[in-house]
Amino acid sequence: MRHTHPFRSNRQHHEPRNITITDLMQNRSRLKQALRIHRLSVDGNLSGELKKSKRIYELKIPTATCDEDAVRVTRDQYVKLNHCHRPNKDEVGLWSDKAQESSKVAQDKEKQFVQQEKELAEVEAQLGNYADILEKELSEAQSLNNKKSEDVIDDYFRVDISNFHKGSRIFKLTTHSSARLYKVFLFVRSSISSNLVLMGEAPAFFADDLHTSFSNGFHLKLKEFETATIVGNKTYVIGGIDGPTSSGVRIFDKSTGDWVIPTVLGTKPKAFKGHSTILLNKDRILIIKSNSKSNDCTWFLEIDTQFVQDQKKKFENEVVAWSMGVIGDAERPIVFSGPSGVGKGTLINMLMKEFPAMFGFSVSHTTRAPREKEENGVHYHFTNRSVMEEEIKAGKFLEFAAVHGNLYGTSVESVDVVADAGKRCILDIDVQGARSVRASSLEAIFIFICPPSFEDLEKRLRARGTETEEQIQKRLRNAKTELEQGTSSGLFDHILVNDDLEGCYEQLKKILGLDGNMDATPKTQTEVFSLPMDFSLSKIDEKILIKSGNDDQRIVLDLSSMKGGAPGRTRGLCMYTVGDLV
Numbered sequence: 001m002r003h004t005h006p007f008r009s010n011r012q013h014h015e016p017r018n019i020t021i022t023d024l025m026q027n028r029s030r031l032k033q034a035l036r037i038h039r040l041s042v043d044g045n046l047s048g049e050l051k052k053s054k055r056i057y058e059l060k061i062p063t064a065t066c067d068e069d070a071v072r073v074t075r076d077q078y079v080k081l082n083h084c085h086r087p088n089k090d091e092v093g094l095w096s097d098k099a100q101e102s103s104k105v106a107q108d109k110e111k112q113f114v115q116q117e118k119e120l121a122e123v124e125a126q127l128g129n130y131a132d133i134l135e136k137e138l139s140e141a142q143s144l145n146n147k148k149s150e151d152v153i154d155d156y157f158r159v160d161i162s163n164f165h166k167g168s169r170i171f172k173l174t175t176h177s178s179a180r181l182y183k184v185f186l187f188v189r190s191s192i193s194s195n196l197v198l199m200g201e202a203p204a205f206f207a208d209d210l211h212t213s214f215s216n217g218f219h220l221k222l223k224e225f226e227t228a229t230i231v232g233n234k235t236y237v238i239g240g241i242d243g244p245t246s247s248g249v250r251i252f253d254k255s256t257g258d259w260v261i262p263t264v265l266g267t268k269p270k271a272f273k274g275h276s277t278i279l280l281n282k283d284r285i286l287i288i289k290s291n292s293k294s295n296d297c298t299w300f301l302e303i304d305t306q307f308v309q310d311q312k313k314k315f316e317n318e319v320v321a322w323s324m325g326v327i328g329d330a331e332r333p334i335v336f337s338g339p340s341g342v343g344k345g346t347l348i349n350m351l352m353k354e355f356p357a358m359f360g361f362s363v364s365h366t367t368r369a370p371r372e373k374e375e376n377g378v379h380y381h382f383t384n385r386s387v388m389e390e391e392i393k394a395g396k397f398l399e400f401a402a403v404h405g406n407l408y409g410t411s412v413e414s415v416d417v418v419a420d421a422g423k424r425c426i427l428d429i430d431v432q433g434a435r436s437v438r439a440s441s442l443e444a445i446f447i448f449i450c451p452p453s454f455e456d457l458e459k460r461l462r463a464r465g466t467e468t469e470e471q472i473q474k475r476l477r478n479a480k481t482e483l484e485q486g487t488s489s490g491l492f493d494h495i496l497v498n499d500d501l502e503g504c505y506e507q508l509k510k511i512l513g514l515d516g517n518m519d520a521t522p523k524t525q526t527e528v529f530s531l532p533m534d535f536s537l538s539k540i541d542e543k544i545l546i547k548s549g550n551d552d553q554r555i556v557l558d559l560s561s562m563k564g565g566a567p568g569r570t571r572g573l574c575m576y577t578v579g580d581l582v
């Protein structure tokens with residue numbers, strides 16, 4: 001039986017065409033010869049689809065796979081890349097430089113962002129270089145084509161540079177059907193290592209073992225522990241085991257036919273095996289981890305919440321954000337603001353000393369120098385401006401502001417750490433920061449502390465003895481504005497005058513409901529139970545039923561009091577087991 005040549009263009013058919021493993025294997029030696037490829041991998045992990053539409057071919061390769069490949073190749077310092085293009089001396093030098101850059105990047109996080117940008121520019125430049133090489137080979141191939149008749153590979157793919165853009169690792173390849181070389185260059189940029197890896201041979205792409213077919217008309221082979229959730233034109237593939245090279249989330253956009261690696265914000269769940277998902281309100285995906293404890297099984301991937309929409313504008317890319325679900329109604333965080341020297345720190349210390357199990361302090365980042373008794377990681381995370389600016393760009397901060405000539409910011413993590421300890425979070429931030437937090441999903445209580453008079457404030461600031469005269473002057477100047485804004489903006493729920501310290505502290509406790517006889521233990525603790533390995537999820541109103549496949553265990557996750565969300569925790573969840581579902 002004459003086998004149809006899988007790579008030969010067929011001008012009669014403009015239907016999508018898949019290359020099967022069988023095709024590939026049968027043509028292997030010929031391919032290798034024609035391509036001068038030493039190794040043609042037919043790797044079960046790689047799958048893709050070769051689609052023909054008029055004269056445009058698209059090669060789609062699951063990006064997570066590319067990622068892993070990319071990193072392996074990076075570590076091997078390019079040697080393994082030498083499959084289909086024998087690099088010249090300059091190129092080898094270039095790539096080993098790049099490999100060195102990669103380890104440097106890993107060691108030196110400070111330079112990561114700058115490095116990424118630099119590398120991206122280099123990739124773009126290199127794409128230009130390779131386009132020239134490809135162009136040359138194309139004409140060679142065309143002349144070959146005139147000499148030989150049969151037995152040749154007659155599709156030639158050329159990287160269409162216009163399709164290379166940030167965040168996407170799928171490249172459209174344009175065919176030149178008269179050419180005799182089949183060669184595909186994959187240009188892959190790894191977002192984590194910020195290194196790039198270039199040039200592999202065309203991996204095996206095949207379609208005969210695709211086992212997941214989606215109603216929205218594309219084929220996708222999911223890896224183990226991956227789930228796919230369809231939201232309109234987009235399919236969110238969430239990875240169960242999250243390697244260091246993968247964001248754990250990739251999105252297939254049906255309208256463009258492209259895979260997109262989104263910018264992932266928030267603290268993502270640690271590696272887990274197995275999970276189920278269910279879409280909520282089209283703006284977030286609920287993820288329930290298998291084989292986990294009820295206090296650590298619920299996560300949300302926000303895909304179109306207000307926060308995510310705002311971030312999409314900022315990053316000009318697809319954005320998703322993780323938020324961990326917290327069972328129980330964790331108490332609202334408390335934001336303290338007030339001019340320098342008013343006594344915020346003093347009041348906060350009193351509160352934390354009297355109720356150590358109840359409150360946790362959000363340790364801010366700052367670029368100001370530490371004071372004599374201040375400890376890194378306790379009073380502040382002391383950092384420098386360039387690092388902090390990079391981290392701000394990377395979305396690490398819930399809020400940040402320039403105060404008295406320095407940068408200050410609350411990282412998402414600093415608030416999460418307190419919530420994870422089951423404690424109520426206290427933030428000491430300026431008025432600008434308070435405004436940002438008000439606009440966020442943190443749902444805090446806002447308390448502004450005033451001095452009895454400006455003279456008292458000045459006295460306290462001088463008596464503290466931690467600032468130079470110049471710094472004191474600057475703080476006093478800023479205090480005027482802060483006092484104006486704090487007392488008139490309606491931003492704060494409570495305004496306390498710190499005249500007599502003890503009196504002020506009593507008032508504070510009253511606001512927080514701590515004045516009577518009360519139990520000063522955290523209120524978030526609820527019974528912890530285990531979730532099964534296999535279960536199904538169904539949604540009934542605002543309740544999610546988690547039903548075990550093996551036994552009669554039924555768990556209800558009640559989302560009716562759900563609040564908060566990225567960039568913090570999603571709180572107010574209630575989870576309980578039931579015998580019979582009513």
Ligand SMILES: Nc1nc2c(ncn2[C@@H]2O[C@H](COP(=O)(O)OP(=O)(O)O)[C@@H](O)[C@H]2O)c(=O)[nH]1
Pocket residue numbers: 336337338339340341345364365368399400401403404408409410428429430431432433434
């Ligand atoms: N926006 C914001 N302000 C902060 C943060 N941490 C501290 N601040 C504010 O920065 C200002 C200066 O703080 P600091 O240098 O410790 O001086 P102090 O106010 O005199 O104790 C104060 O108003 C703090 O409330 C933060 O993470 N974000």
Ligand SMILES: Nc1ncnc2c1ncn2[C@@H]1O[C@H](COP(=O)(O)OP(=O)(O)O)[C@@H](O)[C@H]1O
Pocket residue numbers: 338339340341342343344345346347460461463464498499500501502
């Ligand atoms: N009610 C008060 N009366 C007098 N001194 C106070 C009072 N509250 C705080 N102080 C003192 O004022 C100084 C500044 O207080 P601090 O808590 O460091 O202010 P902030 O954190 O707002 O900058 C400290 O030396 C503190 O002991």
